Amino acid sequence: MTKRMIFILFLQIQLSAALSFYTVGIFESTTKGHWEPILAGCLLEIVFLWIYLKGLSMSKGKNMVEIIKGTFGKWGAMLILLPFFLFLVTHLISLVNHQVSEVNIILLPQTPLWMTAMIYVALAAYAANKGVLVIARMSTAVLLLFVPFVLFSLLISYKNFDMYNVFPLWNPSFSFVGKPSFYVSMYAYAGFLFLGMLNLDKPIKLRKMWLVLSLVVLFYLAVVYVPLFVFGHESITLLIHPTLLASDTIDLEWVVFDWLPSFFVVAASALSFLDAAVTLWMAILLIRVLLFPIPGKWLALTMGIAVFGLSLKIPNMHSMNRFDAMITFLFLYGILVVPVATVISSMRQRRRQT
Amino acid sequence: MKRALICFPVLFIFVAILSGCWDVKDINKRYLPVVMGISKGQNDNYRIILQVPDIKGGTQFLEGESKSISKAVEIIRTKAEKEVDLMHVRLFLISQELAQQGIKNIVDFAMRSNDISIKSMVAIVSGDFEKTLFHEIKRTPEVSSYDYFSEEAGWTPDVSINRLWEAYRSVYSYTEDFAVPLVQAGERTLFEFQGSAIMSRDRMVGTLSANETLINNIFQERYMDGTIELSSDASILIKKATIRNKARWRSSGPNLQSRIHLVISILENKNEKTNAEIALEIKGLLEKRAHVISDKLRSLKADILGNGQAFRPIMNDQQLKNWKETWFPQLNHQITVTVNVRDNQDYKEEMK
Numbered sequence: 037m038t039k040r041m042i043f044i045l046f047l048q049i050q051l052s053a054a055l056s057f058y059t060v061g062i063f064e065s066t067t068k069g070h071w072e073p074i075l076a077g078c079l080l081e082i083v084f085l086w087i088y089l090k091g092l093s094m095s096k097g098k099n100m101v102e103i104i105k106g107t108f109g110k111w112g113a114m115l116i117l118l119p120f121f122l123f124l125v126t127h128l129i130s131l132v133n134h135q136v137s138e139v140n141i142i143l144l145p146q147t148p149l150w151m152t153a154m155i156y157v158a159l160a161a162y163a164a165n166k167g168v169l170v171i172a173r174m175s176t177a178v179l180l181l182f183v184p185f186v187l188f189s190l191l192i193s194y195k196n197f198d199m200y201n202v203f204p205l206w207n208p209s210f211s212f213v214g215k216p217s218f219y220v221s222m223y224a225y226a227g228f229l230f231l232g233m234l235n236l237d238k239p240i241k242l243r244k245m246w247l248v249l250s251l252v253v254l255f256y257l258a259v260v261y262v263p264l265f266v267f268g269h270e271s272i273t274l275l276i277h278p279t280l281l282a283s284d285t286i287d288l289e290w291v292v293f294d295w296l297p298s299f300f301v302v303a304a305s306a307l308s309f310l311d312a313a314v315t316l317w318m319a320i321l322l323i324r325v326l327l328f329p330i331p332g333k334w335l336a337l338t339m340g341i342a343v344f345g346l347s348l349k350i351p352n353m354h355s356m357n358r359f360d361a362m363i364t365f366l367f368l369y370g371i372l373v374v375p376v377a378t379v380i381s382s383m384r385q386r387r388r389q390t
Numbered sequence: 391m392k393r394a395l396i397c398f399p400v401l402f403i404f405v406a407i408l409s410g411c412w413d414v415k416d417i418n419k420r421y422l423p424v425v426m427g428i429s430k431g432q433n434d435n436y437r438i439i440l441q442v443p444d445i446k447g448g449t450q451f452l453e454g455e456s457k458s459i460s461k462a463v464e465i466i467r468t469k470a471e472k473e474v475d476l477m478h479v480r481l482f483l484i485s486q487e488l489a490q491q492g493i494k495n496i497v498d499f500a501m502r503s504n505d506i507s508i509k510s511m512v513a514i515v516s517g518d519f520e521k522t523l524f525h526e527i528k529r530t531p532e533v534s535s536y537d538y539f540s541e542e543a544g545w546t547p548d549v550s551i552n553r554l555w556e557a558y559r560s561v562y563s564y565t566e567d568f569a570v571p572l573v574q575a576g577e578r579t580l581f582e583f584q585g586s587a588i589m590s591r592d593r594m595v596g597t598l599s600a601n602e603t604l605i606n607n608i609f610q611e612r613y614m615d616g617t618i619e620l621s622s623d624a625s626i627l628i629k630k631a632t633i634r635n636k637a638r639w640r641s642s643g644p645n646l647q648s649r650i651h652l653v654i655s656i657l658e659n660k661n662e663k664t665n666a667e668i669a670l671e672i673k674g675l676l677e678k679r680a681h682v683i684s685d686k687l688r689s690l691k692a693d694i695l696g697n698g699q700a701f702r703p704i705m706n707d708q709q710l711k712n713w714k715e716t717w718f719p720q721l722n723h724q725i726t727v728t729v730n731v732r733d734n735q736d737y738k739e740e741m742k
Contacts, residue, residue: 203702271562
């Protein structure tokens with residue numbers, strides 16, 4: 037697996053998060069100066085990514101779980117990584133539910149939800165079983181096949197942009213810090229955690245990632261600002277798929293397909309499915325390193341069934357939103373504690389060696 | 391071999407499931423209406439009329455009446471022999487009576503429902519609603535009523551244009567209202583354009599004539615080849631219109647300077663005026679018209695020119711929320727027009 041493939045996968049996991057309910061979270065957390073919460077979140081991610089990469093580069097060839105296990109022992113590592121494992125599972129459930137409900141509302145209103153969810157989970161479990169190398173290869177194909185559609189859908193509505201909708205541009209009180217929605221939308225900044233599970237002999241350096249990171253920031257800004265340009269804040273707060281509807285505002289007779297959002301949904305599903313596959317793969321790896329080294333395919337099967345069953349337990353959007361709010365502290369734990377634990381473990385091990 | 395024996399049937403099942411062919415309704419078992427007419431019913435709140443084009447070039451009409459729009463559609467579905475699919479509805483015709491009471495419910499219904507395209511156009515029918523809705527013109531099977539409003543088909547700059555998502559945006563916006571085309575049944579064509587309805591938030595509060603609609607379209611920079619007549623001796627074609635707004639907040643209240651720059655071409659010139667004379671005349675005429683409209687809109691509290699948008703950068707939260715109610719009527723609006731006569735088409739400038 038080359039560095040380039042890792043970066044492509046990283047970019048698409050971030051993009052998948054941005055196309056999910058991230059936009060709604062940002063619009064709920066502030067009424068003006070939307071760039072403030074976006075850039076604050078991205079800055080947080082970059083800082084902890086730097087810490088994480090630092091920790092990983094100190095012990096080459098090992099993944100994050102092995103590093104933490106080496107310092108804190110098996111039980112210590114299990115204690116530290118249990119919330120992280122819960123984060124992975126809950127994130128997966130949330131991913132499945134959001135994507136399936138989006139597909140149901142926009143694309144397949146007649147198909148029963150469990151059917152879409154089953155196919156979604158089955159594909160993710162299959163990919164996770166095949167390992168990250170296969171997922172990374174697939175991500176290259178997804179980049180070529182689907183990401184152009186995302187770009188197309190985002191930029192196609194430029195004719196309807198009204199730049200004045202950006203204003204007011206400055207929110208001096210930074211009131212989004214006090215809004216729960218801001219923290220709910222932070223799940224989108226957890227996409228870097230898989231970088232620590234790769235067992236790389238040559239560690240990734242942050243300065244090699246500037247291009248990818250700036251693309252990520254650009255995407256995060258675009259998915260929020262495109263619908264904002266089109267609709268303006270007052271009306272956008274009512275919608276649950278603002279980016280998608282923004283792409284539907286343009287009437288192009290030369291495009292054969294009348295219903296442009298279907299491209300968007302298909303592309304978003306492909307990306308979110310990559311995200312789900314990587315998340316499931318991480319969860320399987322965690323169990324295999326920390327608990328018992330049983331074959332991946334049985335784990336993928338049981339976890340797939342478990343996630344499928346649990347995602348069916350969430351009956352409606354209301355409980356879905358409550359679920360997202362409940363798991364906020366889990367992914368905050370993932371973003372904040374896991375990189376710090378990694379760097380501390382690496383430093384201790386180095387001190388022990390010298 | 392053993393693997394293939396297992397994998398093949400599994401893949402085959404996927405083909406059957408994923409093809410999306412379960413509970414499918416064939417296209418010849420569906421009605422695909424293109425126009426939805428909404429008026430006030432005799433007994434209930436809403437009366438819905440759907441226009442369904444048929445293969446022979448005629449139109450079929452479906453009707454339903456109920457307290458809510460979706461229930462009225464449901465009643466139509468029950469009555470109809472085939473499935474009624476709203477996916478291709480392209481035009482909403484709303485009766486004037488209903489528009490004067492507010493169209494927020496209609497806009498919300500259409501935005502919320504996932505089978506109605508948010509690109510559909512909205513128009514208000516003045517005069518006899520049923521006559522306009524049940525109006526058919528013979529021997530033109532190609533004509534569909536929404537072509538009239540389509541920028542890719544029969545739209546001209548004298549007609550305002552309003553799509554569902556624009557109506558939705560403006561109903562909720564603090565700083566923008568909208569204009570909706572006002573039509574009635576034509577003699578030989580489907581519609582006759584009556585001007586535009588001025589909407590304040592979601593209510594119709596007044597009308598603009600066709601000439602005034604053109605000014606509104608200039609303000610929206612939605613401009614493609616519109617003709618203006620000048621005091622019976624010349625007429626010109628507007629090639630391009632750009633507008634610059636400069637917003638200031640003085641102690642006396644908001645102050646807006648709009649500079650409109652027009653690029654024109656002269657079509658008719660009976661009294662052989664010079665280009666400079668015509669440019670001056672156009673400038674005077676448009677400035678006068680624009681000021682009249684601007685005053686009228688302020689008295690109606692309907693910011694359909696979108697003046698408030700220009701003030702968004704300098705307003706605080708409270709001013710933003712009170713724009714339509716308090717500040718827009720106090721706005722001091724100056725409009726200046728500059729004209730560039732690009733050419734006289736195939737003639738030289740001096741005709742003598």
